[in-house]
Amino acid sequence: MIAKNEDVVWVESQIVVTRDPEGQPVGTRGVSMDITERHWYEQELDRYRRNLEEANARLEELAATDPLTGLANYRLLLDRIDLEIKRYGRTGRPFSILLLDLDGLKKINDAYGHVAGSRALCRIADVLRSHCREVDTPARYGGDEFALILPETPLEQAHQVADRISQRLANDPETPRISASIGVAEYPDDGQTIEHILGAADEALYSEKHKGQSSHLARR
Numbered sequence: 001m002i003a004k005n006e007d008v009v010w011v012e013s014q015i016v017v018t019r020d021p022e023g024q025p026v027g028t029r030g031v032s033m034d035i036t037e038r039h040w041y042e043q044e045l046d047r048y049r050r051n052l053e054e055a056n057a058r059l060e061e062l063a064a065t066d067p068l069t070g071l072a073n074y075r076l077l078l079d080r081i082d083l084e085i086k087r088y089g090r091t092g093r094p095f096s097i098l099l100l101d102l103d104g105l106k107k108i109n110d111a112y113g114h115v116a117g118s119r120a121l122c123r124i125a126d127v128l129r130s131h132c133r134e135v136d137t138p139a140r141y142g143g144d145e146f147a148l149i150l151p152e153t154p155l156e157q158a159h160q161v162a163d164r165i166s167q168r169l170a171n172d173p174e175t176p177r178i179s180a181s182i183g184v185a186e187y188p189d190d191g192q193t194i195e196h197i198l199g200a201a202d203e204a205l206y207s208e209k210h211k212g213q214s215s216h217l218a219r220r
């Protein structure tokens with residue numbers, strides 16, 4: 001309601017309908033009470049609860065996110081691999097993991113500074129995001145290493161994704177130029193536990209890096 005001074009007033013009213021002996025309504029009576037102060041406190045309480053929910057959601061996000069790149073962190077990566085292993089148990093469909101290592105990060109830091117080195121890591125993260133489906137999980141594996149989980153993706157298709165990522169990095173005009181060595185492993189053929197599947201991808205990654213073919217995929 002609007003008071004005489006044009007302030008908004010919140011009112012709670014209770015209305016009782018009076019009826020004649022035949023049950024027909026013949027009038028009403030009621031009482032109204034100013035609940036403006038109560039309404040204000042209820043609004044403040046709702047606002048507090050919303051802020052608390054948003055803060056809790058943000059804390060959960062931070063706990064599972066790499067602060068530099070915004071990708072999933074190592075903890076969330078392991079959780080997602082575990083979920084994919086369980087999904088395989090239900091569906092029998094394999095999944096693949098890509099491990100990527102940014103080539104020459106120390107040289108970038110030495111030549112261009114650590115800000116450029118951090119930017120190079122973020123550029124890798126941006127490329128991974130751009131090649132992700134909604135169901136995929138790009139993650140920072142640690143240091144200059146990254147991972148990409150590809151649900152229900154066999155090895156050959158995973159190789160194709162890796163090739164596209166390498167090509168995208170090769171075509172990136174930003175300075176300094178960056179490249180990445182990439183290893184691919186498929187569950188369950190290359191390993192049937194989290195440790196073994198990551199180990200297989202890591203072995204493929206470093207086999208590629210040792211060949212000096214920094215922008216090509218190591219094939220099994």
